[in-house]
Amino acid sequence: MELVKPAIGLLFWMVLAFSTLLFLLAKFAWKPILQSLKEREDSIDGALETARKTKEEMAQLRSGHEKLMAEARADRDTILKEAREIKDQIIAEAKTKASSEANDIVARAKEEINTQKRAAMAEIQKQVATFSVEIAEKLIRHELSNDDKQKALIAGFLKDVNQN
Protein backbone atom coordinates (compact mmCIF):
# COMPACT_ATOMS: atom_id res chain seq x y z
CA MET A 1 0.00 0.00 0.00
CA GLU A 2 3.01 2.32 -0.21
CA LEU A 3 1.48 3.96 -3.32
CA VAL A 4 -1.62 5.32 -1.58
CA LYS A 5 0.11 6.09 1.71
CA PRO A 6 1.22 9.73 1.74
CA ALA A 7 4.82 10.10 2.94
CA ILE A 8 5.22 12.55 5.80
CA GLY A 9 8.40 14.07 4.37
CA LEU A 10 6.88 14.79 0.98
CA LEU A 11 3.75 16.22 2.65
CA PHE A 12 5.95 18.54 4.69
CA TRP A 13 8.01 19.71 1.72
CA MET A 14 4.97 20.01 -0.53
CA VAL A 15 3.11 22.24 1.94
CA LEU A 16 6.22 24.37 2.37
CA ALA A 17 7.11 24.58 -1.33
CA PHE A 18 3.59 25.08 -2.58
CA SER A 19 2.76 27.80 -0.04
CA THR A 20 5.99 29.60 -0.89
CA LEU A 21 5.28 29.25 -4.60
CA LEU A 22 1.72 30.48 -4.13
CA PHE A 23 2.86 33.45 -2.08
CA LEU A 24 5.73 34.46 -4.38
CA LEU A 25 3.78 34.01 -7.61
CA ALA A 26 0.70 35.77 -6.22
CA LYS A 27 2.73 38.72 -5.11
CA PHE A 28 5.35 39.08 -7.83
CA ALA A 29 3.82 37.38 -10.87
CA TRP A 30 0.04 37.08 -10.92
CA LYS A 31 -0.63 40.51 -9.49
CA PRO A 32 1.36 42.50 -12.09
CA ILE A 33 0.36 40.14 -14.91
CA LEU A 34 -3.37 40.27 -14.19
CA GLN A 35 -3.20 43.98 -13.55
CA SER A 36 -1.46 44.77 -16.81
CA LEU A 37 -3.81 42.44 -18.68
CA LYS A 38 -6.71 44.35 -17.19
CA GLU A 39 -5.12 47.69 -17.96
CA ARG A 40 -4.50 46.67 -21.53
CA GLU A 41 -8.06 45.46 -21.91
CA ASP A 42 -9.36 48.68 -20.42
CA SER A 43 -7.22 50.75 -22.77
CA ILE A 44 -8.40 48.71 -25.76
CA ASP A 45 -12.00 49.12 -24.63
CA GLY A 46 -11.38 52.83 -24.15
CA ALA A 47 -9.83 53.16 -27.59
CA LEU A 48 -12.74 51.30 -29.19
CA GLU A 49 -15.22 53.46 -27.31
CA THR A 50 -13.43 56.63 -28.39
CA ALA A 51 -13.38 55.41 -31.99
CA ARG A 52 -17.10 54.71 -31.83
CA LYS A 53 -17.81 58.16 -30.39
CA THR A 54 -15.59 59.86 -32.95
CA LYS A 55 -17.39 58.01 -35.71
CA GLU A 56 -20.72 59.18 -34.35
CA GLU A 57 -19.44 62.74 -34.10
CA MET A 58 -18.13 62.53 -37.64
CA ALA A 59 -21.51 61.31 -38.84
CA GLN A 60 -23.18 64.13 -36.98
CA LEU A 61 -20.74 66.67 -38.41
CA ARG A 62 -21.28 65.30 -41.88
CA SER A 63 -25.04 65.53 -41.59
CA GLY A 64 -24.64 69.11 -40.25
CA HIS A 65 -22.41 69.87 -43.15
CA GLU A 66 -24.88 68.52 -45.64
CA LYS A 67 -27.64 70.53 -44.06
CA LEU A 68 -25.53 73.66 -44.29
CA MET A 69 -24.72 72.90 -47.92
CA ALA A 70 -28.35 72.34 -48.75
CA GLU A 71 -29.28 75.58 -47.03
CA ALA A 72 -26.53 77.44 -48.87
CA ARG A 73 -27.70 75.94 -52.13
CA ALA A 74 -31.27 76.98 -51.43
CA ASP A 75 -30.09 80.45 -50.46
CA ARG A 76 -28.13 80.75 -53.66
CA ASP A 77 -31.15 79.68 -55.69
CA THR A 78 -33.44 82.19 -54.01
CA ILE A 79 -30.84 84.94 -54.38
CA LEU A 80 -30.42 84.14 -58.07
CA LYS A 81 -34.15 84.04 -58.55
CA GLU A 82 -34.60 87.37 -56.81
CA ALA A 83 -31.77 88.87 -58.85
CA ARG A 84 -33.39 87.64 -62.02
CA GLU A 85 -36.68 89.12 -60.97
CA ILE A 86 -35.05 92.41 -60.09
CA LYS A 87 -33.25 92.45 -63.42
CA ASP A 88 -36.48 91.78 -65.30
CA GLN A 89 -38.19 94.49 -63.30
CA ILE A 90 -35.41 96.96 -63.97
CA ILE A 91 -35.46 96.19 -67.65
CA ALA A 92 -39.23 96.52 -67.75
CA GLU A 93 -39.10 99.76 -65.82
CA ALA A 94 -36.35 101.09 -68.05
CA LYS A 95 -38.35 100.16 -71.09
CA THR A 96 -41.49 101.93 -69.88
CA LYS A 97 -39.46 104.91 -68.75
CA ALA A 98 -37.63 105.12 -72.05
CA SER A 99 -40.77 104.89 -74.07
CA SER A 100 -42.51 107.51 -71.99
CA GLU A 101 -39.52 109.78 -72.27
CA ALA A 102 -39.39 109.24 -75.99
CA ASN A 103 -43.07 110.14 -76.17
CA ASP A 104 -42.38 113.21 -74.09
CA ILE A 105 -39.52 114.19 -76.36
CA VAL A 106 -41.66 113.66 -79.44
CA ALA A 107 -44.48 115.67 -77.89
CA ARG A 108 -42.12 118.42 -76.90
CA ALA A 109 -40.61 118.39 -80.37
CA LYS A 110 -44.03 118.65 -81.92
CA GLU A 111 -44.91 121.50 -79.66
CA GLU A 112 -41.66 123.21 -80.51
CA ILE A 113 -42.27 122.68 -84.17
CA ASN A 114 -45.72 124.13 -83.77
CA THR A 115 -44.35 127.11 -81.83
CA GLN A 116 -41.63 127.63 -84.42
CA LYS A 117 -44.16 127.26 -87.11
CA ARG A 118 -46.40 129.85 -85.50
CA ALA A 119 -43.45 132.17 -84.95
CA ALA A 120 -42.41 131.71 -88.54
CA MET A 121 -45.91 132.41 -89.73
CA ALA A 122 -46.05 135.53 -87.58
CA GLU A 123 -42.70 136.63 -88.98
CA ILE A 124 -43.84 135.92 -92.49
CA GLN A 125 -46.99 137.86 -91.88
CA LYS A 126 -44.88 140.61 -90.41
CA GLN A 127 -42.55 140.52 -93.45
CA VAL A 128 -45.42 140.40 -95.84
CA ALA A 129 -46.93 143.37 -94.10
CA THR A 130 -43.63 145.21 -94.31
CA PHE A 131 -43.23 144.25 -98.00
CA SER A 132 -46.78 145.25 -98.61
CA VAL A 133 -46.21 148.59 -96.94
CA GLU A 134 -43.05 149.11 -98.99
CA ILE A 135 -44.75 148.16 -102.21
CA ALA A 136 -47.64 150.21 -101.27
CA GLU A 137 -45.37 153.11 -100.58
CA LYS A 138 -43.72 152.71 -103.96
CA LEU A 139 -47.03 152.44 -105.67
CA ILE A 140 -48.49 155.20 -103.76
CA ARG A 141 -45.57 157.39 -104.74
CA HIS A 142 -46.13 156.37 -108.31
CA GLU A 143 -49.87 156.79 -108.36
CA LEU A 144 -50.13 159.74 -106.11
CA SER A 145 -49.81 161.87 -108.99
CA ASN A 146 -53.37 161.16 -109.72
CA ASP A 147 -55.74 161.12 -106.81
CA ASP A 148 -58.36 158.92 -108.26
CA LYS A 149 -56.06 156.40 -109.35
CA GLN A 150 -54.44 156.42 -105.94
CA LYS A 151 -57.65 155.67 -104.19
CA ALA A 152 -58.64 152.82 -106.59
CA LEU A 153 -55.27 151.30 -106.27
CA ILE A 154 -55.28 151.36 -102.49
CA ALA A 155 -58.66 149.74 -102.44
CA GLY A 156 -57.47 147.09 -104.86
CA PHE A 157 -54.42 146.32 -102.71
CA LEU A 158 -56.38 146.12 -99.55
CA LYS A 159 -58.75 143.73 -101.21
CA ASP A 160 -55.88 141.46 -102.11
CA VAL A 161 -54.43 141.61 -98.63
CA ASN A 162 -57.73 140.71 -97.08
CA GLN A 163 -58.00 137.79 -99.43
CA ASN A 164 -54.73 136.55 -98.23
Place this chain on the structure above:
Amino acid sequence: MELKSLPLRPNSINLLSQIHAMHCNIKGFRLFPAFILAFAILFSSPLVKADSLSTSVAAPDSASVAAVQGEAMPKTEHPAEKSEKFNAGEMIIEHISDSHEWHIVGHLAIPLPIIIYNTQSGFSVFSSAHFEEGDYAGYRLVKNEIVAVNEDGTINEARTKSSFDISITKNVAALLISVSLLLFIFLSVASAYKKRAGMAPKGMQSFMEPIIMFIRDDIAKASIGPKYERFMPFLLTVFFFILINNLMGLIPFLPGGANLTGNIAVTMVLALFTFVITSYSATGSYWRHVIAMPGVPPWVLLILTPIEILGVFLRPFVLMVRLFANITGGHIIILSFISLIFIFGEMSTGLGLGASPVSLFFAIFMSCLELLVAFLQAYVFTLLSAIYFGSAVEEHHHEEHHHEEHAEGAHH
Protein backbone atom coordinates in the same frame (compact mmCIF):
# COMPACT_ATOMS: atom_id res chain seq x y z
CA MET B 1 8.09 -5.99 -2.63
CA GLU B 2 4.89 -7.52 -1.28
CA LEU B 3 3.56 -9.34 -4.31
CA LYS B 4 0.22 -10.15 -2.77
CA SER B 5 -0.63 -6.54 -2.18
CA LEU B 6 -0.10 -5.59 -5.79
CA PRO B 7 -3.49 -6.59 -7.24
CA LEU B 8 -5.10 -5.07 -4.17
CA ARG B 9 -3.45 -1.76 -4.73
CA PRO B 10 -4.94 -0.90 -8.12
CA ASN B 11 -8.26 -2.32 -6.98
CA SER B 12 -8.53 0.16 -4.19
CA ILE B 13 -7.59 2.94 -6.60
CA ASN B 14 -10.21 1.66 -8.98
CA LEU B 15 -12.87 1.94 -6.30
CA LEU B 16 -11.80 5.44 -5.44
CA SER B 17 -11.89 6.45 -9.05
CA GLN B 18 -15.41 5.11 -9.29
CA ILE B 19 -16.40 7.24 -6.34
CA HIS B 20 -14.90 10.20 -8.11
CA ALA B 21 -16.60 9.23 -11.35
CA MET B 22 -19.99 9.68 -9.72
CA HIS B 23 -19.09 13.21 -8.81
CA CYS B 24 -17.24 14.12 -11.92
CA ASN B 25 -19.55 16.21 -14.07
CA ILE B 26 -17.55 15.84 -17.24
CA LYS B 27 -18.61 12.55 -18.71
CA GLY B 28 -15.63 12.00 -20.94
CA PHE B 29 -13.21 11.78 -18.00
CA ARG B 30 -15.21 9.28 -16.00
CA LEU B 31 -14.01 6.05 -17.47
CA PHE B 32 -10.47 7.10 -18.08
CA PRO B 33 -8.78 6.32 -14.74
CA ALA B 34 -10.81 3.14 -14.37
CA PHE B 35 -9.79 2.08 -17.84
CA ILE B 36 -6.14 2.79 -17.22
CA LEU B 37 -6.11 0.90 -13.95
CA ALA B 38 -7.96 -2.07 -15.41
CA PHE B 39 -5.22 -2.18 -18.03
CA ALA B 40 -2.56 -1.89 -15.38
CA ILE B 41 -3.99 -4.83 -13.44
CA LEU B 42 -4.23 -6.91 -16.60
CA PHE B 43 -0.61 -6.27 -17.37
CA SER B 44 0.97 -6.36 -13.98
CA SER B 45 -0.70 -9.37 -12.33
CA PRO B 46 0.30 -12.05 -14.86
CA LEU B 47 3.77 -10.55 -15.00
CA VAL B 48 4.18 -10.92 -11.29
CA LYS B 49 2.97 -14.51 -11.39
CA ALA B 50 5.21 -15.29 -14.34
CA ASP B 51 8.04 -14.90 -11.87
CA SER B 52 7.48 -18.35 -10.41
CA LEU B 53 6.65 -20.08 -13.70
CA SER B 54 9.67 -19.33 -15.81
CA THR B 55 12.81 -21.28 -15.27
CA SER B 56 15.47 -20.08 -17.64
CA VAL B 57 17.07 -16.69 -17.42
CA ALA B 58 17.76 -15.30 -20.84
CA ALA B 59 20.71 -12.95 -20.84
CA PRO B 60 19.96 -10.07 -23.22
CA ASP B 61 22.83 -9.87 -25.68
CA SER B 62 22.70 -6.27 -26.88
CA ALA B 63 24.52 -3.72 -24.75
CA SER B 64 21.68 -1.22 -24.66
CA VAL B 65 19.18 -3.81 -23.56
CA ALA B 66 21.55 -4.81 -20.80
CA ALA B 67 21.79 -1.23 -19.65
CA VAL B 68 18.04 -0.78 -19.53
CA GLN B 69 17.63 -4.09 -17.82
CA GLY B 70 20.09 -2.93 -15.25
CA GLU B 71 17.86 0.05 -14.73
CA ALA B 72 14.83 -2.16 -14.49
CA MET B 73 16.41 -4.33 -11.85
CA PRO B 74 16.06 -3.04 -8.35
CA LYS B 75 19.32 -1.75 -7.05
CA THR B 76 19.24 -3.72 -3.86
CA GLU B 77 21.62 -4.70 -1.15
CA HIS B 78 22.20 -8.04 -2.87
CA PRO B 79 24.67 -7.45 -5.66
CA ALA B 80 25.17 -11.23 -5.84
CA GLU B 81 21.74 -11.71 -7.43
CA LYS B 82 22.63 -9.80 -10.59
CA SER B 83 21.09 -12.30 -12.97
CA GLU B 84 17.80 -12.15 -11.08
CA LYS B 85 14.70 -12.58 -13.21
CA PHE B 86 13.06 -9.49 -14.67
CA ASN B 87 10.09 -8.56 -12.51
CA ALA B 88 7.77 -6.14 -14.33
CA GLY B 89 5.51 -5.35 -11.36
CA GLU B 90 8.46 -4.53 -9.15
CA MET B 91 10.09 -2.44 -11.87
CA ILE B 92 6.89 -0.45 -12.48
CA ILE B 93 6.23 0.19 -8.80
CA GLU B 94 9.84 1.24 -8.36
CA HIS B 95 9.53 3.73 -11.21
CA ILE B 96 6.36 5.38 -10.02
CA SER B 97 7.35 5.48 -6.34
CA ASP B 98 9.44 7.98 -4.49
CA SER B 99 13.09 7.13 -3.82
CA HIS B 100 15.99 8.32 -1.69
CA GLU B 101 18.26 8.55 -4.71
CA TRP B 102 17.82 9.82 -8.22
CA HIS B 103 18.44 6.88 -10.49
CA ILE B 104 20.04 7.70 -13.83
CA VAL B 105 21.15 4.55 -15.66
CA GLY B 106 22.38 1.11 -14.69
CA HIS B 107 24.02 1.35 -11.29
CA LEU B 108 24.50 5.09 -11.59
CA ALA B 109 22.34 7.14 -9.25
CA ILE B 110 22.60 10.57 -7.66
CA PRO B 111 22.55 10.27 -3.85
CA LEU B 112 20.15 12.68 -2.17
CA PRO B 113 20.31 14.19 1.31
CA ILE B 114 18.65 12.27 4.12
CA ILE B 115 17.08 14.43 6.80
CA ILE B 116 15.60 12.68 9.81
CA TYR B 117 13.99 14.47 12.72
CA ASN B 118 13.82 12.49 15.93
CA THR B 119 11.76 13.89 18.78
CA GLN B 120 14.51 12.94 21.21
CA SER B 121 17.80 13.25 19.38
CA GLY B 122 16.85 16.02 16.93
CA PHE B 123 18.01 16.24 13.33
CA SER B 124 20.32 13.82 11.53
CA VAL B 125 21.45 14.92 8.10
CA PHE B 126 23.62 12.78 5.82
CA SER B 127 23.89 11.59 2.22
CA SER B 128 21.85 8.63 1.06
CA ALA B 129 25.07 7.21 -0.39
CA HIS B 130 25.91 6.02 3.14
CA PHE B 131 23.11 3.48 2.92
CA GLU B 132 24.99 1.71 0.12
CA GLU B 133 27.17 0.07 2.74
CA GLY B 134 24.29 -0.76 5.05
CA ASP B 135 23.14 0.92 8.26
CA TYR B 136 24.25 4.47 8.98
CA ALA B 137 23.84 6.67 12.07
CA GLY B 138 21.46 4.17 13.60
CA TYR B 139 19.14 4.06 10.58
CA ARG B 140 18.58 1.53 7.84
CA LEU B 141 16.89 1.89 4.42
CA VAL B 142 14.30 -0.85 3.96
CA LYS B 143 12.39 -0.62 0.67
CA ASN B 144 12.64 3.17 0.53
CA GLU B 145 11.57 3.52 4.14
CA ILE B 146 13.96 4.54 6.84
CA VAL B 147 13.81 2.54 10.05
CA ALA B 148 15.81 3.00 13.21
CA VAL B 149 18.10 0.11 14.14
CA ASN B 150 19.85 -0.89 17.33
CA GLU B 151 23.56 -1.48 17.44
CA ASP B 152 23.06 -5.23 17.25
CA GLY B 153 21.18 -4.87 13.92
CA THR B 154 17.63 -5.35 15.20
CA ILE B 155 14.92 -2.82 14.32
CA ASN B 156 14.13 -0.33 17.09
CA GLU B 157 10.31 0.13 16.77
CA ALA B 158 10.01 2.89 19.39
CA ARG B 159 12.71 5.03 17.83
CA THR B 160 11.30 4.42 14.32
CA LYS B 161 7.96 5.80 15.47
CA SER B 162 9.50 8.95 16.94
CA SER B 163 11.61 9.57 13.80
CA PHE B 164 10.23 11.62 10.95
CA ASP B 165 11.80 11.23 7.53
CA ILE B 166 11.82 14.66 5.88
CA SER B 167 14.60 13.80 3.43
CA ILE B 168 15.06 15.49 0.10
CA THR B 169 13.81 12.49 -1.84
CA LYS B 170 13.60 12.25 -5.62
CA ASN B 171 10.09 13.72 -5.52
CA VAL B 172 11.11 16.56 -3.19
CA ALA B 173 14.05 17.34 -5.46
CA ALA B 174 11.73 17.31 -8.49
CA LEU B 175 9.32 19.51 -6.55
CA LEU B 176 12.06 22.03 -5.82
CA ILE B 177 13.16 21.96 -9.47
CA SER B 178 9.64 22.53 -10.75
CA VAL B 179 9.00 25.29 -8.20
CA SER B 180 12.18 27.09 -9.26
CA LEU B 181 11.24 26.61 -12.89
CA LEU B 182 7.77 28.05 -12.27
CA LEU B 183 9.23 30.98 -10.36
CA PHE B 184 11.75 31.62 -13.12
CA ILE B 185 9.15 31.44 -15.91
CA PHE B 186 6.48 33.57 -14.30
CA LEU B 187 8.73 36.15 -12.71
CA SER B 188 10.29 36.75 -16.12
CA VAL B 189 6.84 36.87 -17.72
CA ALA B 190 5.77 39.38 -15.06
CA SER B 191 8.81 41.52 -15.70
CA ALA B 192 8.01 41.40 -19.42
CA TYR B 193 4.57 42.78 -18.60
CA LYS B 194 6.15 45.58 -16.60
CA LYS B 195 8.77 46.37 -19.24
CA ARG B 196 6.38 46.22 -22.16
CA ALA B 197 3.44 47.90 -20.48
CA GLY B 198 0.68 48.66 -22.94
CA MET B 199 2.45 46.85 -25.76
CA ALA B 200 1.65 43.57 -27.50
CA PRO B 201 2.99 40.43 -25.74
CA LYS B 202 6.22 38.85 -26.96
CA GLY B 203 8.06 35.54 -26.56
CA MET B 204 7.25 33.53 -23.44
CA GLN B 205 4.76 36.20 -22.45
CA SER B 206 2.67 35.62 -25.56
CA PHE B 207 2.77 31.86 -24.96
CA MET B 208 1.48 32.18 -21.40
CA GLU B 209 -0.99 34.98 -21.99
CA PRO B 210 -3.70 32.92 -23.75
CA ILE B 211 -3.47 30.26 -21.02
CA ILE B 212 -3.76 32.87 -18.26
CA MET B 213 -6.66 34.50 -20.11
CA PHE B 214 -8.31 31.11 -20.56
CA ILE B 215 -8.06 30.37 -16.84
CA ARG B 216 -9.37 33.81 -16.00
CA ASP B 217 -12.22 34.01 -18.50
CA ASP B 218 -13.33 30.43 -19.05
CA ILE B 219 -12.56 28.89 -15.68
CA ALA B 220 -12.63 31.58 -12.98
CA LYS B 221 -15.14 34.07 -14.39
CA ALA B 222 -17.41 31.34 -15.72
CA SER B 223 -17.48 29.20 -12.56
CA ILE B 224 -17.05 31.71 -9.73
CA GLY B 225 -18.73 34.82 -11.04
CA PRO B 226 -18.02 38.41 -10.07
CA LYS B 227 -15.92 37.47 -7.01
CA TYR B 228 -13.40 35.53 -9.12
CA GLU B 229 -10.48 37.87 -8.61
CA ARG B 230 -9.31 36.75 -5.18
CA PHE B 231 -9.15 33.09 -6.32
CA MET B 232 -7.07 33.83 -9.41
CA PRO B 233 -3.62 33.46 -7.76
CA PHE B 234 -4.44 29.98 -6.45
CA LEU B 235 -6.11 28.81 -9.67
CA LEU B 236 -3.21 30.00 -11.83
CA THR B 237 -0.59 28.56 -9.49
CA VAL B 238 -2.31 25.20 -9.20
CA PHE B 239 -2.87 24.95 -12.95
CA PHE B 240 0.71 25.65 -13.90
CA PHE B 241 2.07 23.59 -11.01
CA ILE B 242 0.11 20.51 -12.10
CA LEU B 243 0.83 21.10 -15.78
CA ILE B 244 4.58 21.51 -15.41
CA ASN B 245 4.88 18.50 -13.11
CA ASN B 246 2.70 16.35 -15.36
CA LEU B 247 4.92 17.25 -18.31
CA MET B 248 8.16 16.78 -16.37
CA GLY B 249 6.87 13.40 -15.22
CA LEU B 250 6.74 12.37 -18.88
CA ILE B 251 10.42 13.15 -19.44
CA PRO B 252 12.15 9.83 -18.78
CA PHE B 253 15.52 11.30 -17.68
CA LEU B 254 16.99 13.84 -15.26
CA PRO B 255 15.14 16.99 -14.68
CA GLY B 256 12.02 14.87 -15.19
CA GLY B 257 11.25 11.27 -14.39
CA ALA B 258 9.81 11.87 -10.94
CA ASN B 259 6.18 10.91 -10.68
CA LEU B 260 5.24 13.98 -8.65
CA THR B 261 1.60 14.61 -9.60
CA GLY B 262 1.09 10.84 -9.45
CA ASN B 263 2.06 10.89 -5.79
CA ILE B 264 -0.76 10.84 -3.28
CA ALA B 265 1.02 13.20 -0.85
CA VAL B 266 1.36 15.90 -3.52
CA THR B 267 -2.22 15.63 -4.74
CA MET B 268 -3.37 15.53 -1.11
CA VAL B 269 -1.71 18.86 -0.37
CA LEU B 270 -3.18 20.40 -3.53
CA ALA B 271 -6.65 19.15 -2.66
CA LEU B 272 -6.18 20.32 0.92
CA PHE B 273 -5.46 23.83 -0.34
CA THR B 274 -8.68 23.76 -2.36
CA PHE B 275 -10.57 22.49 0.68
CA VAL B 276 -9.14 25.11 3.03
CA ILE B 277 -9.75 27.96 0.59
CA THR B 278 -13.31 26.73 -0.09
CA SER B 279 -14.13 26.45 3.61
CA TYR B 280 -12.42 29.72 4.48
CA SER B 281 -14.18 31.80 1.83
CA ALA B 282 -17.55 30.06 2.19
CA THR B 283 -20.44 32.36 2.97
CA GLY B 284 -23.07 31.72 5.64
CA SER B 285 -25.52 30.67 2.98
CA TYR B 286 -23.11 27.94 1.81
CA TRP B 287 -23.00 26.42 5.29
CA ARG B 288 -26.76 26.81 5.67
CA HIS B 289 -27.19 24.89 2.44
CA VAL B 290 -24.85 22.18 3.69
CA ILE B 291 -26.43 21.80 7.11
CA ALA B 292 -30.08 22.43 6.25
CA MET B 293 -30.99 23.00 2.62
CA PRO B 294 -33.64 25.73 2.64
CA GLY B 295 -37.03 24.82 1.24
CA VAL B 296 -36.55 21.09 1.81
CA PRO B 297 -38.97 19.21 4.08
CA PRO B 298 -37.42 18.19 7.45
CA TRP B 299 -37.65 14.43 6.82
CA VAL B 300 -35.67 14.81 3.58
CA LEU B 301 -33.03 16.77 5.50
CA LEU B 302 -32.41 13.65 7.60
CA ILE B 303 -30.99 12.03 4.46
CA LEU B 304 -29.74 15.13 2.66
CA THR B 305 -27.67 16.72 5.44
CA PRO B 306 -25.33 13.74 6.00
CA ILE B 307 -24.85 13.51 2.22
CA GLU B 308 -24.07 17.21 2.00
CA ILE B 309 -21.63 17.07 4.91
CA LEU B 310 -19.96 14.02 3.38
CA GLY B 311 -19.84 15.89 0.08
CA VAL B 312 -17.84 18.73 1.63
CA PHE B 313 -15.01 16.28 2.38
CA LEU B 314 -15.58 14.01 -0.58
CA ARG B 315 -15.03 16.77 -3.12
CA PRO B 316 -11.38 17.48 -2.22
CA PHE B 317 -10.83 13.76 -1.69
CA VAL B 318 -12.02 13.11 -5.22
CA LEU B 319 -9.74 15.87 -6.52
CA MET B 320 -6.82 14.17 -4.80
CA VAL B 321 -7.62 10.70 -6.15
CA ARG B 322 -8.44 11.80 -9.69
CA LEU B 323 -5.10 13.47 -10.33
CA PHE B 324 -3.15 10.72 -8.57
CA ALA B 325 -4.91 7.88 -10.39
CA ASN B 326 -4.78 9.49 -13.83
CA ILE B 327 -1.08 10.25 -13.75
CA THR B 328 -0.04 7.04 -12.01
CA GLY B 329 -2.24 5.00 -14.34
CA GLY B 330 -0.69 6.59 -17.40
CA HIS B 331 2.81 5.88 -16.14
CA ILE B 332 1.90 2.27 -15.35
CA ILE B 333 0.64 1.68 -18.88
CA ILE B 334 3.72 3.12 -20.56
CA LEU B 335 6.00 1.10 -18.25
CA SER B 336 3.92 -2.02 -18.93
CA PHE B 337 4.47 -1.69 -22.65
CA ILE B 338 8.19 -1.24 -22.10
CA SER B 339 8.19 -4.27 -19.76
CA LEU B 340 6.67 -6.39 -22.51
CA ILE B 341 9.96 -6.15 -24.43
CA PHE B 342 11.86 -7.70 -21.50
CA ILE B 343 9.22 -10.33 -20.78
CA PHE B 344 9.45 -11.51 -24.38
CA GLY B 345 13.20 -11.04 -24.32
CA GLU B 346 13.44 -13.48 -21.41
CA MET B 347 11.49 -16.10 -23.39
CA SER B 348 13.71 -15.70 -26.43
CA THR B 349 15.93 -12.93 -27.77
CA GLY B 350 14.21 -12.98 -31.17
CA LEU B 351 10.79 -12.66 -29.60
CA GLY B 352 12.01 -9.70 -27.56
CA LEU B 353 13.38 -7.97 -30.66
CA GLY B 354 10.15 -8.72 -32.52
CA ALA B 355 7.97 -7.39 -29.73
CA SER B 356 9.95 -4.19 -29.25
CA PRO B 357 8.62 -2.21 -32.27
CA VAL B 358 5.03 -3.03 -31.26
CA SER B 359 5.73 -2.15 -27.63
CA LEU B 360 7.49 1.03 -28.61
CA PHE B 361 4.63 2.03 -30.87
CA PHE B 362 2.13 1.59 -28.05
CA ALA B 363 4.43 3.32 -25.55
CA ILE B 364 4.81 6.31 -27.89
CA PHE B 365 1.07 6.34 -28.53
CA MET B 366 0.43 6.31 -24.77
CA SER B 367 2.98 9.08 -24.26
CA CYS B 368 1.09 11.24 -26.74
CA LEU B 369 -2.12 10.45 -24.92
CA GLU B 370 -0.38 11.33 -21.64
CA LEU B 371 0.56 14.71 -23.08
CA LEU B 372 -3.12 15.35 -23.58
CA VAL B 373 -3.91 13.99 -20.12
CA ALA B 374 -1.26 16.31 -18.62
CA PHE B 375 -3.18 19.34 -19.88
CA LEU B 376 -6.57 17.79 -19.26
CA GLN B 377 -5.90 16.93 -15.61
CA ALA B 378 -4.42 20.36 -14.89
CA TYR B 379 -7.54 21.85 -16.46
CA VAL B 380 -9.92 19.53 -14.60
CA PHE B 381 -8.32 20.15 -11.22
CA THR B 382 -8.41 23.92 -11.77
CA LEU B 383 -11.95 23.88 -13.12
CA LEU B 384 -13.32 21.77 -10.27
CA SER B 385 -11.51 23.91 -7.69
CA ALA B 386 -13.09 26.96 -9.32
CA ILE B 387 -16.52 25.32 -9.25
CA TYR B 388 -16.12 24.55 -5.53
CA PHE B 389 -15.03 28.14 -4.86
CA GLY B 390 -17.98 29.31 -6.90
CA SER B 391 -20.42 27.28 -4.81
CA ALA B 392 -18.78 28.62 -1.64
CA VAL B 393 -19.21 32.29 -2.53
CA GLU B 394 -22.43 31.98 -4.48
CA GLU B 395 -25.31 34.22 -3.45
CA HIS B 396 -28.52 32.28 -3.04
CA HIS B 397 -31.08 34.86 -3.97
CA HIS B 398 -34.11 32.78 -3.28
CA GLU B 399 -33.05 32.36 0.31
CA GLU B 400 -34.03 35.82 1.52
CA HIS B 401 -37.65 35.39 0.54
CA HIS B 402 -38.03 31.65 0.61
CA HIS B 403 -40.54 31.97 3.44
CA GLU B 404 -43.01 33.53 1.09
CA GLU B 405 -42.08 31.54 -1.97
CA HIS B 406 -41.64 28.20 -0.33
CA ALA B 407 -42.77 26.26 -3.34
CA GLU B 408 -40.41 28.10 -5.67
CA GLY B 409 -37.47 27.75 -3.32
CA ALA B 410 -37.94 23.99 -3.25
CA HIS B 411 -37.09 23.47 -6.89
CA HIS B 412 -34.21 25.89 -6.98
